[in-house]
Amino acid sequence: MIRRRQTRQIRIGDVSIGGSAPISVQSMTNTDTRDAGRTIAQIGELAAAGCEIVRVAVPDPQAAAAVRQIREHISIPLIADIHFDWRLAVAAMENGAQGIRVNPGNLGGREKLARVVDAARMNGVPIRVGVNSGSIEKDLLARYGYPTPADPSALIESALRNVRLIEELGYTEMKISIKSSDVLTTIAGYRRLAEVTDYPLHIGVTEAGGLIPGTVKSSVALGILLFEGIGDTFRISLTRDPVEEVRVAYELLRALRIRERGPELISCPTCGRTRIDLFPLAEAVERHLQTMRTSLKVAVMGCVVNGPGEAREADIGIAGGHGVGIIFKKGEIIKKVKEDELLSVFLEELRKMEEENG
Ligand code: SF4
Numbered sequence: 001m002i003r004r005r006q007t008r009q010i011r012i013g014d015v016s017i018g019g020s021a022p023i024s025v026q027s028m029t030n031t032d033t034r035d036a037g038r039t040i041a042q043i044g045e046l047a048a049a050g051c052e053i054v055r056v057a058v059p060d061p062q063a064a065a066a067v068r069q070i071r072e073h074i075s076i077p078l079i080a081d082i083h084f085d086w087r088l089a090v091a092a093m094e095n096g097a098q099g100i101r102v103n104p105g106n107l108g109g110r111e112k113l114a115r116v117v118d119a120a121r122m123n124g125v126p127i128r129v130g131v132n133s134g135s136i137e138k139d140l141l142a143r144y145g146y147p148t149p150a151d152p153s154a155l156i157e158s159a160l161r162n163v164r165l166i167e168e169l170g171y172t173e174m175k176i177s178i179k180s181s182d183v184l185t186t187i188a189g190y191r192r193l194a195e196v197t198d199y200p201l202h203i204g205v206t207e208a209g210g211l212i213p214g215t216v217k218s219s220v221a222l223g224i225l226l227f228e229g230i231g232d233t234f235r236i237s238l239t240r241d242p243v244e245e246v247r248v249a250y251e252l253l254r255a256l257r258i259r260e261r262g263p264e265l266i267s268c269p270t271c272g273r274t275r276i277d278l279f280p281l282a283e284a285v286e287r288h289l290q291t292m293r294t295s296l297k298v299a300v301m302g303c304v305v306n307g308p309g310e311a312r313e314a315d316i317g318i319a320g321g322h323g324v325g326i327i328f329k330k331g332e333i334i335k336k337v338k339e340d341e342l343l344s345v346f347l348e349e350l351r352k353m354e355e356e357n358g
Contacts, residue, residue, distance in 0.1 A: 002258065004229045007200045010126040010173050013077025013098035015052050017126075017175060017233045018200030022259055023226065024233040025249040026202070027242040028055040028081070033063035033070070040073045042242070047076045049246040049290070050261050053233065055079040055101060064091035071096035079128065086112040090119040101128040101177075103135055104162040117169040125173075127166060131158045132179035132206055149184035156192050163199065174199050175232065179206035186221040190230050200232035207237065214238040215248050219255075226256055247290070263289045266311050267300040274302035276320025276339060284343055285318070288350065294357045298350070299328075308333060316353060318346045 009019030031038040058080040079099035080092035086107045144154040155178040208214035218236045236245040253259040267282045282300040299317030301307025307319030312331035325342035327335040
């Protein structure tokens with residue numbers, strides 16, 4: 001069993017992070033934040049996929065102004081991502097951002113940071129202190145060298161230095177992230193950070209890549225950390241539609257038996273026994289499952305001989321034969337259907353099951 005590291009708890013809007021709160025799933029929009037309509041639409045898609053907190057880039061005053069309109073039309077808390085300009089952080093909070101992500105070290109000095117912290121305090125907004133390998137202060141790089149798996153000290157020290165700056169201003173509503181694009185540095189860094197602080201941690205691998213490499217890198221790094229109880233909220237970062245990030249995030253949580261959302265798909269890789277065009281069938285079923293909330297195990301198997309047995313643990317499944325297919329529940333065949341009707345009959349059965357399970 002996974003034992004979570006004990007952390008303080010903060011709240012971003014109505015989502016608690018840290019302490020005994022569930023590990024929350026985040027993503028980030030890739031629309032132009034100034035285009036409030038498109039950003040709202042994408043946040044709607046993310047929320048429907050299960051995203052619990054969304055981050056938007058705020059690179060200029062128009063984007064900071066758009067936060068107000070966006071907030072009015074979305075159902076999940078919004079974090080404004082700010083670099084360099086403290087005024088954007090203040091404006092985003094005044095416009096309703098429920099969290100901000102900054103690297104305090106690049107806001108231009110203590111006085112400017114103090115303005116940001118004052119606004120955070122006034123608006124009840126937690127700050128994510130986000131440092132990454134590319135933005136470490138020169139003196140720390142000179143002292144510790146570029147962060148590596150053997151020595152991630154520069155990342156840790158940079159994060160702690162920035163946390164202390166905010167603590168000195170009397171504010172402790174924070175979470176921390178230390179991002180690297182290297183899997184082993186990410187693991188080593190967060191392990192060390194978890195030993196020296198009890199602030200909640202936002203974990204992730206930055207610039208992880210496209211769907212396959214990004215999923216593998218994120219799953220290895222975050223899978224190991226989450227298994228060790230480290231991480232209170234996370235983002236899978238992919239060069240893709242961010243909705244995919246959310247799907248991968250839930251698959252990761254499911255694989256670790258931390259959280260479940262919606263049905264689980266079991267599907268066979270096909271082999272020489274397959275007599276049906278299984279891939280489009282599996283994709284169509286997968287698309288339908290993405291619209292479901294019930295936690296069912298659903299199987300899509302390539303042959304009637306081995307399929308139902310191999311997927312015995314499935315609540316319901318489909319197996320393709322030669323010109324026909326079968327539908328089974330818990331390994332028992334309940335229906336035999338012509339191949340061209342297989343998908344529609346199966347989806348009907350799924351809908352019925354969803355209604356029964358309420
Ligand atoms: S279920 Fe049938 S088709 Fe699929 S891998 Fe197993 S034996 Fe092959």
